[in-house]
Amino acid sequence: MPNHLIVVERNEDKDWAAGAGQAVTMREYVTQPGLYNGRQMRVVNLSSDLGYMDLGYYVSLLAEARGQKVVPSVGTIIDLTRKMLYSVELPEVNVILRTTLEKLAQPPKTGFSLVICFGQVQDSRFKTLAHELFDRFRCPLVRVTIAKEERWRVDSLEALSPAKLSPEEFDFFLAALEGYTKAEWRRPKARQQPRYSLAILQNPNEALPPSSAATLKRFQTIGPSIGFAVDLIQRKDYLRLAEYDALFIRETTSIDNHTYRFAKKARHEGMPVIDDPQSMLRCTNKVYLAELLQSNKLSAPRTIIVDRPQLLRVEEEIGYPVVLKIPDGSFSRGVFKAEDRAQLTEVSRKLFQRSAVILAQEFMYTKYDWRVGVLGKQPLFVSQYFMTRKHWQIVHHYKDGRVEEGGFKTMAVEDAPREVVELGVKAANLIGDGLYGVDIKQTGTGVHVIEINDNPNLDKGVEDAILKDQLYQRVLGEFLRRVEAR
Numbered sequence: 001m002p003n004h005l006i007v008v009e010r011n012e013d014k015d016w017a018a019g020a021g022q023a024v025t026m027r028e029y030v031t032q033p034g035l036y037n038g039r040q041m042r043v044v045n046l047s048s049d050l051g052y053m054d055l056g057y058y059v060s061l062l063a064e065a066r067g068q069k070v071v072p073s074v075g076t077i078i079d080l081t082r083k084m085l086y087s088v089e090l091p092e093v094n095v096i097l098r099t100t101l102e103k104l105a106q107p108p109k110t111g112f113s114l115v116i117c118f119g120q121v122q123d124s125r126f127k128t129l130a131h132e133l134f135d136r137f138r139c140p141l142v143r144v145t146i147a148k149e150e151r152w153r154v155d156s157l158e159a160l161s162p163a164k165l166s167p168e169e170f171d172f173f174l175a176a177l178e179g180y181t182k183a184e185w186r187r188p189k190a191r192q193q194p195r196y197s198l199a200i201l202q203n204p205n206e207a208l209p210p211s212s213a214a215t216l217k218r219f220q221t222i223g224p225s226i227g228f229a230v231d232l233i234q235r236k237d238y239l240r241l242a243e244y245d246a247l248f249i250r251e252t253t254s255i256d257n258h259t260y261r262f263a264k265k266a267r268h269e270g271m272p273v274i275d276d277p278q279s280m281l282r283c284t285n286k287v288y289l290a291e292l293l294q295s296n297k298l299s300a301p302r303t304i305i306v307d308r309p310q311l312l313r314v315e316e317e318i319g320y321p322v323v324l325k326i327p328d329g330s331f332s333r334g335v336f337k338a339e340d341r342a343q344l345t346e347v348s349r350k351l352f353q354r355s356a357v358i359l360a361q362e363f364m365y366t367k368y369d370w371r372v373g374v375l376g377k378q379p380l381f382v383s384q385y386f387m388t389r390k391h392w393q394i395v396h397h398y399k400d401g402r403v404e405e406g407g408f409k410t411m412a413v414e415d416a417p418r419e420v421v422e423l424g425v426k427a428a429n430l431i432g433d434g435l436y437g438v439d440i441k442q443t444g445t446g447v448h449v450i451e452i453n454d455n456p457n458l459d460k461g462v463e464d465a466i467l468k469d470q471l472y473q474r475v476l477g478e479f480l481r482r483v484e485a486r
Contacts, residue, residue, distance in 0.1 A: 003041045004181045005029070005068075007059050009048060009161065016174060017046070020181040026059050030357065031310060033062070033291065043070040044181070046140055048161030050077050052256060053327060053355040055307075058287060065282075065291035072139040072159065074281050074288075078255055080137060080159045085261060088268045089136045094153045096129050101152055111147040115160065115169050117176035122169070133157075140180075141165075141173065198228040198479055199244040201262055203235070203251045211250040215460040218472055219248075226476040241265050246479045247273040253280050253455045254328065272482035274434045275454040282431050283454035285327045286359050292430055293449055298423065300449045301362035301441075308352055314344060314360040325359040326351050337363060364448065368406075370416070370440040372424025373456055373463060376478050377433050379425055381463045381471065382416035384409045385439075410465035423447050435475070 004021030007029050008014060017023035026047045028035070043063040047056025050072070057077055063070035072080070079085045101107045104125065114121055119134030121127060133144065139159050147155035165173055200216055203209065211219075216232055223230035233240070235258045241247065247266040253259040253275055260280055266273035275283075282288055290303040304317055314322055324336045324347050336351075338344040351358045367387060373380040386406035413421060424438035427449045437456025441448050457463060464471040 005041045005043045006177075006181075007043060007045045007047060009046070009163070013046075013162070017177075019174075020044070020177045026055050027307070030055060030058050030062060031305065031307060033066075033294070033305070041068055042181075043068050044140060044177070045070060045072060046162055048163060049356075050159050051081065052078065053285075055356045058357055061285060061288045062291050065288045066295050072137070075277060076137050076139055077159070078260070078281070079264075080139060080142070080157055082261075083156065085264055086137065086157055088265060090154050093129070093132055093136070094151075096132050097146065097154060098152050100126060100129055111145065111155070113146065114144045115165065115172075116142045116144060117169075117173045118180040120172070120176040120179070122172050140177070197244050198223060198230045198246045198248060198476070199233045199237075199241065200230060200248045200250050201234070201259065202232055206251060208252070209250065210252060210455050210457050212459050215458060215464075216250060218460055218464075218469070219476065222469055222472045223476055226473060227480055228476055230476075238262065238265070241271075242269050244271065245483050246271050248475075248479065249273070249275050249455065250458075251455075253284060255281060255284055256328070270486065272479055272486075274479070276432065276434055279432045279434045279436070279454040283436070283452055286325050286451070287327045287357060289452055290359055290361075293427065296430055298427055298430075298449055299446055301364050303359055303361045305357050306360055307357050308348075311344070311348055314338075315341065318360050318362055320344075321363045323361040323363050324348060324351060325361060327355050327357070327359065364441050364443055366441045366443060368409075369450060370420045370424070370442060370447075371456065372416075372421055372428070372438045372440065373458075374425055374428035374436045374438060375434075375475065376481075377425070377429050379413045379421050380435075380474060381467060382411055382413050382421060382424075383463055384411075408462055410463060412466050417442070417447075419447050423449060427452050435478075 006017040006021045006023045007026050008017050008023055009026060011025060014023035045056060045059045047059055049056045051057060057074070060070050060072060060074045060077055064074060114123065114126055114130070116130045116133055118140055119131050121130035133142065137157065141160040141162065143158045143160050144154055145156040147153060162170060162173055200219060202216060204213065220230040231244070238258065238261070241262065247262065249259055249263060251259055260277060263273050263275060263277045263280055267277055287305055290300070290305065293300045302318060304313060306313055321337050321339050322344065324338055336347045338347050348358060368384040371383045371385055385408050388406040420440055420442060423440055427438045428436040431452055431454070434454065435456065437453040439450040439453070441450055458471065
């Protein structure tokens with residue numbers, strides 16, 4: 001039998017889960033990484049709190065960071081929380097649903113629901129539908145609500161926990177769980193999806209965009225020489241996205257806003273997209289990155305993941321001053337320094353209102369951070385970003401809303417320290433083959449990865465200071481290679 005780890009909510013749930021594999025609570029899995037990190041196993045996440053940045057969400061996030069196969073994946077969790085995301089997968093599912101209902105001697109007259117357990121369903125008439133939905137949404141338990149207006153359709157999908165099942169459904173679920181953990185891990189079906197110009201998603205009103213208006217204009221100017229007509233699009237152009245051959249996201253990304261929806265739709269349409277959805281999922285959460293770096297033995301400041309009851313571990317394992325981070329902050333937002341317990345308590349209280357866990361990280365002061373830009377697994381640029389005057393961060397967000405940024409210096413890749421470039425490329429390649437900015441501190445103890453950004457700045461006069469137009473040509477050339485590779 002494959003080595004399965006069944007993650008449940010409560011200690012008492014371990015009794016019924018033990019028949020399928022080793023059973024642990026979600027809190028044990030998240031807060032005791034030493035017990036599970038580096039172990040090749042298949043994780044079945046049966047948590048109920050799968051909301052973004054809830055504890056169950058972190059179970060799947062950390063499983064992926066630890067190199068373990070997990071159901072549901074973070075991508076599936078995000079998809080099932082928003083109808084606008086999962087609905088793009090439903091047209092083909094609805095064809096199967098209607099075909100199934102047409103074959104029934106006595107089809108239902110009103111809407112109904114089905115509980116799908118690992119691709120199995122109690123009503124065998126809907127077996128094909130259940131298999132298809134599980135291929136698209138690898139979630140242990142899903143309630144499917146089916147409705148009819150003019151035609152039958154899947155109205156909604158909801159991830160369930162075993163605690164929400166009736167006794168009869170729970171018995172069926174246990175049998176399905178046992179059967180699933182004894183079976184081979186099946187890959188989802190590969191789907192051929194449709195196809196050709198470059199759309200750049202931007203927000204002209206964004207205070208700190210990853211590319212300025214002048215930079216985007218440069219992409220538009222150089223695009224035709226590479227073979228692209230480059231259009232600037234905005235959030236309101238979502239329904240037009242399929243008109244293009246590729247998508248370049250130049251707006252600050254977040255799993256919780258429309259940028260992720262654009263990336264998902266581009267991927268669904270078969271379009272090359274940077275940032276791709278997986279890179280966004282991996283990079284926008286610092287908990288995932290901390291675990292990923294640790295699992296792959298890349299040097300980084302000492303970092304621990306804590307929840308409310310474990311807050312004082314920070315004093316014992318990190319000490320003061322300590323950097324506290326919200327998992328999905330960007331541009332130095334959601335990053336704070338605590339000098340003592342009073343500040344630790346005050347800052348963490350605010351951060352825990354947004355996330356079930358936070359990061360505590362060893363403080364390393366340097367006058368500047370290195371940024372290694374990596375594209376398609378190759379170094380693109382190297383810059384130094386200097387701390388703002390009398391502050392410990394590159395970007396200083398004042399309480400009155402003002403923002404101050406430090407200076408910069410960009411150099412040729414070959415002129416940068418070799419160890420900095422090599423570490424940057426290694427770290428970025430753990431994420432994927434897109435465009436990344438790896439922030440690195442260089443101290444007397446060596447080079448250390450601070451962060452991997454999926455949406456790094458590319459700005460006229462800064463990151464292009466050495467390459468000039470070659471920077472834009474290389475980015476556009478990578479899109480061209482991907483389009484032609486289709």
